[in-house]
Amino acid sequence: MDQILFYAAAALAIGSALVVIGQRNPIYSAFALIVTLCSLSVIFGLLGSPFIAALQVIVYAGAIMVLFLFVLMLLNVESEQQAAGRGGRALGAIAVALVALLVAQAGAVLARVEPGPAPAFDASTRRMAEILFSPQFLYVFEATSILILAALVGSIALAKKDL
């Protein structure tokens, strides 16, 4: 059951990720990205971490992608009609070669690894909170919060000339 769900979610994630980069219409790309993020959330859920799964949908698929779509719709971005020129083609060829190299390396690594069940890990909400607020990660966690706060203040200061 879990395996069926995993393969379905994985296939959906990869398929929609391909649509994200293959589509010429940015709105379709954005919606495909939402599908990718939701299928990743299903995989998090299958890994026994419903908390991360829910956050993935709330933060990425919900909040961030709504802003993306908002901007795309407000600017009414036209879909890309022109095919890439010669320089674009050369770049494309390099990119394909690099991706092929990456896939080959990943395959080589995967061939060496013995498949087996993941080590048992308690990923409940309580355990997550305990880890995040333990002395090991507390500083990093709070520093990230302050960084985000600074970014917020900065963006407001930039957007609004006279406060």
Next chain:
Amino acid sequence: MTPSPLVQELILAAIKVALLIGALQGLFSLMTWIERRVLAFMQFRLGPNRTGPFGILQPIADGIKLFFKEELMPAAANKWAFLAAPVLAVTMSFLAVAVLPYGPPFRLPSWGFLPEWLQGRELQLQIATLDVGLLFVFAITALGVYGVVLAGWAANNKYSLLGGLRSAAQMFSYELALGLSFVGVIMLAGSFQINDIVSSQASRAGGWFLGWNAFVQFPAFLVYFAAATAEVARTPFDLPEGETELVAGFHTEYSSMRFALIQMAEYVNMITVAALATNLFLGGWHSGIPGVPSEGLPGFLFWGGKLAVLLFVFIWLRGTLPRFRYDQLMHFGWKVLIPVAAVWILVTATGVALAGR
């Protein structure tokens, strides 16, 4: 032959899903009639009273009418997105209900016609009991925005687009206040699970209704109710479809059954937020009076009664309040509701820390 436990669970889940979707659709059509009747009485009119006794068959007549109407699609519309948007909206509205309990656990009697594995089995009146139930509802609400945005964009009509953008802005502004209003409730219950939150309220104040979160967490309840009303775009927050400015907002170009689907999504969303308020703030299926039973059928009736009261309040608000202006809406969401919710979280956190939990 007894099916394996997995198959048993799947069969039960399928039955529950079918029953719940049926019940929601019934409630949706009933609500359209009740809303029109109650609004009419509030405005000294009669409302639809001709089809069947008291006009109760009006929803069926409306359904038949919508079914036979011509379905129009603007020539410049984006075909697939236009067709998919109402389906997306309805799917998301039904998904959120999956984790809400709608009554106390219930034991099947040993009726002879039931298969053996069902006799005396305890059933949860809930499709899925999730560890992160509340977060799931929140995630689905966040995705619910896309149905509206897509509908507004796909029609390729400026009124639709403006309506869709307005809804998106309104929904994600009020989602913050909505999320913050939950935090105090979660801290008191110590769990994201909706069942735990319901039972945590029953044990407080000796089982009296004063222990419910609606009283203990009164400011959070107010913030929740205001934010939820805005989230489902009901008056006074129904700017996304402000007729005077936007014709009908994001569903301007929808007709026939697709229009009905969008209406259904809106009503089911309203039922969802009312059901969530029942569970989180009004003690769920508990009677609130010590000695009055809240197990089995009475519990289910208490739950339904609280839901009905909240749904009536939504209609009542629509009958009495004028619509906000858009800047007032944003001001109220960002500068009133969110600070109030944040201060209340601090108060609750202090209380929980002092109580030593």
